[in-house]
Amino acid sequence: MHPLSDATHHPQLRSWVVSANLPDSDFPVQNLPLGRFKPRTQQGQAEQPWRVGVAIGDEVLDLALAAHQCPWPDDVVDLLKPLAHGDLAAHLAQGPTAWRRLRQALSVALSEGSVEGPFLELCLRPQKLVLMSLPCVPRDYTDFYAGIHHATTVGKLMRPDNPLLPNYKWLPIGYHGRASSVGLGGPVRRPCGQVKVSADTPPIYAPTRRLDYELELGLWVGVGNPQGSNLDMAAAEDNLYGVTLLNDWSARDMQSWEYQPLGPFLAKSFATSVSPWLVSMDALAPFRRPCVRPEGDPKPLPYLDSSFNRAHGAIDITLQVWLLTPRMRELGHKPVKLSQSNALDAYWSPAQLLAHHASNGCNMATGDLLGTGTLSGPMPEQGGSLLELSQGGRQPLVLGAETRTFLEDGDTVILRAFCEAPGTARIGLGQVAGTVLPAAVFV
């Protein structure tokens, strides 16, 4: 047993929801991610408000119904109140004791032989019949740069002799992102922007020619801190609610022209996509691993260090990028896998990112979203972006009869993630898929 495991992680636990017990399900009873959904409406039907649900197998447990259909213990009735009203953020704000109590109650109720089962059967809806929303609306969005292999590869493209800057191993590099354009997967319009096509000609305003994805995790803040106070490592660990996938769409030609000296701006802010199911840090407990630094690297400064973080700061999550091109779609082919990496490829742990963010007194809020930065593996074929996989566009990827340097219109990018370990039930983060739409003609 992993030292952070409890009864909710037991690998023998099975759900009375049959699809949750399939070996490749992302959402067995050991996972229990939360999300916001509503039934797909028929034409003419009134729009319904978002509801909060729990993913279990192929189904969603509707917590608005479940709160009333089922004899819950009193303290769980209280915990379900905001969720029954569709307010996932209110639950996140309640903190880790509330999160764990709800998880435990849902684990019992959704496990085989539970007394709640017969009541809750009436509260299930097939996932494929619901629309999903963002788990909550992020107040602020920050994107970090914690993937050291990504930072090294991208750094090499620009500074072959000096890929990692001197600050990289001392502090988590990050920048404020654009919160308004964070959404679920779905269509993403190819952005227009200023690009410098050659060194000798003036820049032009045109659709990006180097549209890319970035494979990241999104970390969601549960409990924030008042402005002027900070979060130590223990508080940062406690205050993070959980994770989703995150695709940090990037226009590389816009980025290289605009980013000096204040960093990425319009090359990123046209869209950021996350997956809909918020997997809690509690669900990830059996996949926590030591946060190890290579021999000779500096020890983190005290405000970024804790014995818990050294023992359990990292998370073992397998990350994958898949691509479906219009041609593959036409031929009835399945998506191809472009790369695979792991969240262990992050140099900084989730708690370190949050502790650093609040270390200047910046007020973090419930629902704030932190991107980890692109999580690439150490090998060239493990790049978490096309920029890396195509060596800055110089080496096209061969995909059967097709090639790609950057994304083309109609391409669908799919990020997937799951956790597997011996003696532990597999859980998944689901996926986020987005298809590139042609640029709008603006001018």
Next chain:
Amino acid sequence: MHPLSDATHHPQLRSWVVSANLPDSDFPVQNLPLGRFKPRTQQGQAEQPWRVGVAIGDEVLDLALAAHQCPWPDDVVDLLKPLAHGDLAAHLAQGPTAWRRLRQALSVALSEGSVEGPFLELCLRPQKLVLMSLPCVPRDYTDFYAGIHHATTVGKLMRPDNPLLPNYKWLPIGYHGRASSVGLGGPVRRPCGQVKVSADTPPIYAPTRRLDYELELGLWVGVGNPQGSNLDMAAAEDNLYGVTLLNDWSARDMQSWEYQPLGPFLAKSFATSVSPWLVSMDALAPFRRPCVRPEGDPKPLPYLDSSFNRAHGAIDITLQVWLLTPRMRELGHKPVKLSQSNALDAYWSPAQLLAHHASNGCNMATGDLLGTGTLSGPMPEQGGSLLELSQGGRQPLVLGAETRTFLEDGDTVILRAFCEAPGTARIGLGQVAGTVLPAAVFV
């Protein structure tokens, strides 16, 4: 008469609110800025919700009362509805026709001899007896770098031979800022953060030793655009509601260590302060000036160009920084003026900033805040930050018996702004003042 002026700007207009007619009032009847306020409560009184008011002389016209006390035309009654409920953002979302109609109605009602005067006299409250809030809560905050003299001076400190990067005159450089820590003036706690004290020693986590202000204007978006669409220059001009002052507090030692390669982050996100009264672009109409570029500079690309912008894109606003140190306070002295510059020192106009921001399809929203970047004048003594005035900390400023390179605990920074032109009534933006509190002991 300025070609953009109308009856609301007439210099002979006087208000029945006597203090509005004083020659140095920031808030004559030609201004009419909106803001959110509430009465200061006595101990034990219940907190009241924020109300929307109009600054007139030393008074606030309470629009919740004014909506009911006064016989308004029907269309104005409708316009006042959201404002009577304290929802300034809803008014901003209504767009320029609504803004102009309300301005015109308020101008008539607050002018000498109006029939509304006797009713509205009951709806005034002294400004000094109310608490102010942010005009609205910014969904997103972006900070630009439009002050070319600032960019040049700061660039020279880092790259003496090449102060302005090649992209500067082609696109408005900017970065996403932290929305959660934007507030009104008031105390600002000296942040802690990682700083590299010398090249040979490891970084430390400590209170910043180089705390600075930046003199900026804040531009507030009235009407946004859906994700995937853009705003052309005419729409950008129409969609901006107005301006406040903005102090982009900066920790220079944290900034120089953290900012490569993704830009400023924790050096800025601990606090950003704005002034409470939102002065509309309509009020600023008589101070609009041609947007002129020096001979030989590139013409803006078409998406950043319009004949209106060439004729009227810039705004003539005098900007000032004042400092009150604890010693001056002790001796009963007044604040000293550190520098004076003008919004004409911006290389990019407000409409260009907004059009550029939306040019990639990024969705702008009502209440979004855009900082112009530090607006320094062309002369060394016109620097809009201590970084500039002290030449990177090398040349202390002499202030009577004291000196400053960067801010000390207890220092109060006051930004002020006003518009003056022959044949036009003077209007002001009011001020934003913030006092530095000692660092918290975090570790």
